[in-house]
Amino acid sequence: MTKLLGFQGLLLILLAPCMIGVLRKLEAWLELRQGPGIFQPYRDIVKLMRKPAMRARTTSRLFAITPYVLFSVYGLLCLLAPVFHRATLASVDLIVVIYLLGMARFAFSLAGLDAGSSFGGLGSSRQMFVHLLTEIGLVLVIIALMVKWNTVSLTAIFDKHWELGYVNFLAEPELILLALSLALLILLESARIPIDNPATHLELTMSHKAIALEYAGRDLALIEWAEMIKLGFLLTLLGNLFLPFPRWADPMHSIGPSGLALAFGGYCAKLILLLLLLAFWELSQPKLRLRSIIGPSLVAIVLSLTAIIYTITLRK
Amino acid sequence: MIRAGLTEICRKPIIELPRRDTNELHFITEDGDDVVKLAKWAKEEGFYLCTMVANDERFLEDHVFKLYYVFSASDGKLVIIEHPLTDPKYPFNYASISKYFSSVIPLEKEALDLFGLSPIDNTMNQGFVLHDPYPPDLFPLRPRRSMPDIIKRIEENKTQVSKSESIPLPEGVLSLPVGPIHAGIIEAGQFRFLIAGEIVEDLELRLGYKHRGIEKLFQTQYSLEEGWKLAERISGDSSFAHSMAYCQAVESLAGMEPGASALHWRGLFLEMERLHNHIGDVAAMVHDMAFDLAASRIAVLREKSMQLNADLGGHRLLRNINRPGGVELTRSPNLSEASDRVRELTDQFLSLGKLVLEMPACRNRMIMTGVLSLEQATELGATGLVARASGLGKHDFRLRHAKGVYAARPEMLAEINATIESGEDGALRDSNGSASPTTSRRAQVLKEELRGDVFARLAFRIAEVETSARIIEILLRSLTDFESKQLHEVTPLVESLRRIASFEFGLGYVEGWRGDIMYWVMKGPGNTIFRCKVRDPSLFNWPALVSAVILKDQQSLEEGRSSLLENLLADFPLINKSFNLSCSGNDL
Amino acid sequence: MKNSRNANVTVLRLFAEQLAKLILPESLYKRVSEAMMSNAITFERLRLPELSAKKRSVFIRHLDCGSCNGCEIELNALSNPVYDIERFGIKFESSPRHADILVMTGPFTRNLEEAARLTFEAMPEPRRVIALGDCAADGGVFKDSYAIRARPGEIDEAIREKGVYIPGCPPTPEEILKGILDVLAKN
Numbered sequence A: 001m002t003k004l005l006g007f008q009g010l011l012l013i014l015l016a017p018c019m020i021g022v023l024r025k026l027e028a029w030l031e032l033r034q035g036p037g038i039f040q041p042y043r044d045i046v047k048l049m050r051k052p053a054m055r056a057r058t059t060s061r062l063f064a065i066t067p068y069v070l071f072s073v074y075g076l077l078c079l080l081a082p083v084f085h086r087a088t089l090a091s092v093d094l095i096v097v098i099y100l101l102g103m104a105r106f107a108f109s110l111a112g113l114d115a116g117s118s119f120g121g122l123g124s125s126r127q128m129f130v131h132l133l134t135e136i137g138l139v140l141v142i143i144a145l146m147v148k149w150n151t152v153s154l155t156a157i158f159d160k161h162w163e164l165g166y167v168n169f170l171a172e173p174e175l176i177l178l179a180l181s182l183a184l185l186i187l188l189e190s191a192r193i194p195i196d197n198p199a200t201h202l203e204l205t206m207s208h209k210a211i212a213l214e215y216a217g218r219d220l221a222l223i224e225w226a227e228m229i230k231l232g233f234l235l236t237l238l239g240n241l242f243l244p245f246p247r248w249a250d251p252m253h254s255i256g257p258s259g260l261a262l263a264f265g266g267y268c269a270k271l272i273l274l275l276l277l278l279a280f281w282e283l284s285q286p287k288l289r290l291r292s293i294i295g296p297s298l299v300a301i302v303l304s305l306t307a308i309i310y311t312i313t314l315r316k
Numbered sequence B: 001m002i003r004a005g006l007t008e009i010c011r012k013p014i015i016e017l018p019r020r021d022t023n024e025l026h027f028i029t030e031d032g033d034d035v036v037k038l039a040k041w042a043k044e045e046g047f048y049l050c051t052m053v054a055n056d057e058r059f060l061e062d063h064v065f066k067l068y069y070v071f072s073a074s075d076g077k078l079v080i081i082e083h084p085l086t087d088p089k090y091p092f093n094y095a096s097i098s099k100y101f102s103s104v105i106p107l108e109k110e111a112l113d114l115f116g117l118s119p120i121d122n123t124m125n126q127g128f129v130l131h132d133p134y135p136p137d138l139f140p141l142r143p144r145r146s147m148p149d150i151i152k153r154i155e156e157n158k159t160q161v162s163k164s165e166s167i168p169l170p171e172g173v174l175s176l177p178v179g180p181i182h183a184g185i186i187e188a189g190q191f192r193f194l195i196a197g198e199i200v201e202d203l204e205l206r207l208g209y210k211h212r213g214i215e216k217l218f219q220t221q222y223s224l225e226e227g228w229k230l231a232e233r234i235s236g237d238s239s240f241a242h243s244m245a246y247c248q249a250v251e252s253l254a255g256m257e258p259g260a261s262a263l264h265w266r267g268l269f270l271e272m273e274r275l276h277n278h279i280g281d282v283a284a285m286v287h288d289m290a291f292d293l294a295a296s297r298i299a300v301l302r303e304k305s306m307q308l309n310a311d312l313g314g315h316r317l318l319r320n321i322n323r324p325g326g327v328e329l330t331r332s333p334n335l336s337e338a339s340d341r342v343r344e345l346t347d348q349f350l351s352l353g354k355l356v357l358e359m360p361a362c363r364n365r366m367i368m369t370g371v372l373s374l375e376q377a378t379e380l381g382a383t384g385l386v387a388r389a390s391g392l393g394k395h396d397f398r399l400r401h402a403k404g405v406y407a408a409r410p411e412m413l414a415e416i417n418a419t420i421e422s423g424e425d426g427a428l429r430d431s432n433g434s435a436s437p438t439t440s441r442r443a444q445v446l447k448e449e450l451r452g453d454v455f456a457r458l459a460f461r462i463a464e465v466e467t468s469a470r471i472i473e474i475l476l477r478s479l480t481d482f483e484s485k486q487l488h489e490v491t492p493l494v495e496s497l498r499r500i501a502s503f504e505f506g507l508g509y510v511e512g513w514r515g516d517i518m519y520w521v522m523k524g525p526g527n528t529i530f531r532c533k534v535r536d537p538s539l540f541n542w543p544a545l546v547s548a549v550i551l552k553d554q555q556s557l558e559e560g561r562s563s564l565l566e567n568l569l570a571d572f573p574l575i576n577k578s579f580n581l582s583c584s585g586n587d588l
Numbered sequence C: 001m002k003n004s005r006n007a008n009v010t011v012l013r014l015f016a017e018q019l020a021k022l023i024l025p026e027s028l029y030k031r032v033s034e035a036m037m038s039n040a041i042t043f044e045r046l047r048l049p050e051l052s053a054k055k056r057s058v059f060i061r062h063l064d065c066g067s068c069n070g071c072e073i074e075l076n077a078l079s080n081p082v083y084d085i086e087r088f089g090i091k092f093e094s095s096p097r098h099a100d101i102l103v104m105t106g107p108f109t110r111n112l113e114e115a116a117r118l119t120f121e122a123m124p125e126p127r128r129v130i131a132l133g134d135c136a137a138d139g140g141v142f143k144d145s146y147a148i149r150a151r152p153g154e155i156d157e158a159i160r161e162k163g164v165y166i167p168g169c170p171p172t173p174e175e176i177l178k179g180i181l182d183v184l185a186k187n
């Protein structure tokens, strides 16, 4: 059973489109629209899968394999991290997570350059710019977590949360700082408002989408799906690092069906809460000027630095 | 005063011809140098160039090409300078006034493509509206060329000379062509950016893709009575303003003005068009900033105003209403209900507009982005809202050349004047409940806010929506008061047109929501159109957009602000939206 | 400072309005919003049972071939909450490569011929094309102009076999939606 649970990441992979569907539904509702059903992303993916992947004649093999790289990297991430149960395929630490993310982004940027179109190049340079800014922040968050929990292993942190069953934010204000910092970085990393608008039609403002414009059919489906998985993974990470389950949701790592059901239910509730927050945030914030992106990433850096200093000086 | 000024400058005697409309002054001068001198003088006097009409009159009594310049003087007069190209050495060349009025350049380029006329020391290339598929010696607007003949020549054209030139790039600068087909649902036109990193160094426009040969169509397929059908399809968002300007031109040709209720209807629909387009523009700009919470709500209001258009005028874009001589409505609309709807809609719009103007992140994106300074706006002859937001506050044909219902109702002009306020607090002031028209306003732009940036244009749009709504209410009230609401008030023109000699011309001008539209219509034999020159405001504002986007000359700026004034590539869509120009109106 | 506080309050008010609409029964909601004097925007969403009956995923790409921009206004209107085209699973896309349907507006101008052909060719099979508006049908008021040419045969064929003409100048958003339904039914 525990072996099987090691594949819980597959569930995340499969449910990610639905999660995006929920997010879009929420946003549509706030915009006074009805919006597509929550399963629309599946329909989009299935339809795209059936269409041929047209690639420009100028592109090399690099361009062709990038969607697969993206998909497998993000898929792997899901399999390596605990989702709603502690079991994973292998125990990894956060540093691996960061550099897997970086690898995917690097591959994607290369593909943008490979396409040889002007927008692809533009998108690549913007992607790298953003990544440069987020990477520092992410590393700092990890250091802070390490200082805090004495470990960078995801499973270990997950376990600590399970033992406690709650986070006392009042007693541990550094966790608030870290949660905010990570939340900001997730927004930056997954190309959402305030730095990129996933729904835009304006070629000149796109960064992520500018590269995706070059793809079609199956390739595009993979890329879109990979993006959804990525967001799902990052939100799970945020939830698991800072919003542990209440104790009753999973009495002592039980793997009984009722315990698992409760754990999964708790996980879903957590995710929906995060999605709601994300929807509120995206609608109440305009996109920033490209240059002002430095702002949020600086904020994230300062927040994590404060958290580190706080932990070191007051805790130890 | 103008008369005296003109005679004083000119080397050769200048002839004045009488015009029926006392607001129009018509002078003829054959001397090219005099034209240039006149232009210099006009520039100093603060004239605004409305249009330049090239006309092939080689088969009429004068046997030459002619140019007609129309200037708008600051005292409400329109000055028409007729300039026959009589110099036998240069039958196809003229002395250009572009040194003083650079806004004439697109008009000159048009004349080059369509008539083969060029300035004497010509540096222009063909290809403004007639791109590569057209043979270089086509000149379709010369009247002896018939439509089938032109088509035959285009189709037989084998010489594919490329008319677009490529400029050498400095080091580190990248050329990025965008378009002509764009990713969003917008019109076709090409922008060529020269970028250094993300900074826009230079921008080159290539328009004309949508050239549909409209001026030739006027000459060959449409009669004077029918021309409105084509006019209102030149630029769909300004359908009513275009048909109104056309109808005014024909009416001025016939020497009549429509009845009072027709004039009221026209004013009403013109303001309704302004209302729905301004609201739509604000929605689009806010959507570009990805502030969809407000954008989607404003989009609903846009839709509602278009539905109101349909309920009042019978068409969502207000087509099929204007006729030369009056208006023709298909049913009798419910006016009192309309007034409630307008009030509710603007009320909701203004509170959303206020939200956008106050939102710090929106302000951050808009303030000092895409600045078109007052000097640039004057220099380039920018028009309409763009010019007003750059500080040319009174550049509004409703004020400068009030006509029709605007001339009759001073309280409407007071409303327009009240759009700008030199007050002291906040961008938008809340209603303080007082009853006088100017103080009970909710939206007003402050004089010092008119910096010509995206913010100023957005704030001005919002304030103009309120102005329009107030004018609409005034007009709705008086239309209800009219004893019989005449829906078909068309004064027949056929008779009066017949009495007019051929080859007379009439002017029609309207302040549409985008700026002033000018029609110059010359009657041919019978009720044909010999020449109809359309000038859409976009033609003058495209160059203004370019100069708002590109890197400013550092020296010419106030100190300390310069670093803010380079625009990033990613800002372009927002700047472009804040101008919201029409390609179809430009390309014709 | 004061500005930004005002803005935040308004944003919260808009959120609260939506929440109230969701949670409260209709009569109560009306009373509350009247009491709050909020001028919440109300509107009727267009109902099209034929279109909402089936679930689908359709990506549309727009192609301007010399329109007067009237047709574009109505195409853009489709995305507003009143028509809300996305609820039918139909979405406007930015690249012809992603598109299932190409919507052409305007008569076919000579200057745009090459660009239009390239866009059409970048689209994957099956290429369904909608010719939107009177202009796209027969040139409309621009019919006889020298600047208008016949569409290339392949595009014309695509319209005839797998596409539709939607007449109107411009067609209303509702007519456009029905036209899209026709195209989908045709295949």
Ligand code: SF4
Pocket: B233, B236, C066, C067, C068, C069, C070, C071, C105, C106, C107, C132, C133, C134, C135, C136, C140, C168, C169, C170, C171
């Ligand atoms: S059909 Fe009518 S609205 Fe559409 S592009 Fe043609 S003229 Fe404009």
